[in-house]
Amino acid sequence: MVEQPDVDLFDIDNLRSQADAHSLAAGRSHAVFFRHQGRTLVLKHYQRGGGMAALLDDKYIGWDCDYSRSFREWRLLKAMHQLELPVPAPVAALCSQHGLFYRADLITLQIRDVTPLADHLMQHPGDLQTWVAVGRCLRRFHDASVYHADLNARNILLEPHRHDIYLIDFDKGAFRSIGESWKAANLVRLQRSLLKFKSLYQGFSYDQQDWNALLEGYNRTENLT
Ligand SMILES: Nc1ncnc2c1ncn2[C@@H]1O[C@H](COP(=O)(O)OP(=O)(O)O)[C@@H](O)[C@H]1O
Ligand SMILES: [Mg+2]
Numbered sequence: 001m002v003e004q005p006d007v008d009l010f011d012i013d014n015l016r017s018q019a020d021a022h023s024l025a026a027g028r029s030h031a032v033f034f035r036h037q038g039r040t041l042v043l044k045h046y047q048r049g050g051g052m053a054a055l056l057d058d059k060y061i062g063w064d065c066d067y068s069r070s071f072r073e074w075r076l077l078k079a080m081h082q083l084e085l086p087v088p089a090p091v092a093a094l095c096s097q098h099g100l101f102y103r104a105d106l107i108t109l110q111i112r113d114v115t116p117l118a119d120h121l122m123q124h125p126g127d128l129q130t131w132v133a134v135g136r137c138l139r140r141f142h143d144a145s146v147y148h149a150d151l152n153a154r155n156i157l158l159e160p161h162r163h164d165i166y167l168i169d170f171d172k173g174a175f176r177s178i179g180e181s182w183k184a185a186n187l188v189r190l191q192r193s194l195l196k197f198k199s200l201y202q203g204f205s206y207d208q209q210d211w212n213a214l215l216e217g218y219n220r221t222e223n224l225t
Pocket of ligand 1: 042044108169
């Protein structure tokens, strides 16, 4: 982690414009990879989607950076990292105030040798071990009471040889101490995402057996690490 993160350490305007260009090229993603002090870091520029995008673009309403999207995600990542959950190490959260609005960015350490699960499944059938590993990984987060607000096949990263699974993109995520129904809702959201990819992309490998393997991993209680 960078002690005393300082915006001057990063050429933030340049990185933001790269993020914008990247998001235009990639359609959606706002992540930019860059080298800093010998490490590869990933900058995510918070950008609105849907109807509000035309109106507010990358501006969010708020007057206290402490409650900004980036600071909240940074704090959640830090807590999860301390619990040794498989998430990227947070490096810096940025927030620039413009009157009643702010713009926000988050910098994390790159997780190496990973592919988003969605990309992997477009090229390879997911083997049983991978699906079980995804289920076990989700269970670890749920056992730690972590709610992911956008659990989809792009926010799950896979190291395919060791079957290591990581979760990213915890914007609007939180520790939830009350109730259990959100856990099932999280899984349903992921299932919906997988079915959507399958309907959109021919050759996207996903079927009921895969989901059953995921659930098997999720429900396995022995040797949960
Ligand atoms: N720390 C990281 N290590 C490796 N890849 C990352 C990391 N953070 C993001 N990525 C890559 O960038 C993509 C977009 O990042 P994400 O945080 O999901 O932002 P968004 O979905 O808002 O564009 C991910 O799908 C993943 O491929
Ligand atoms: Mg994402």
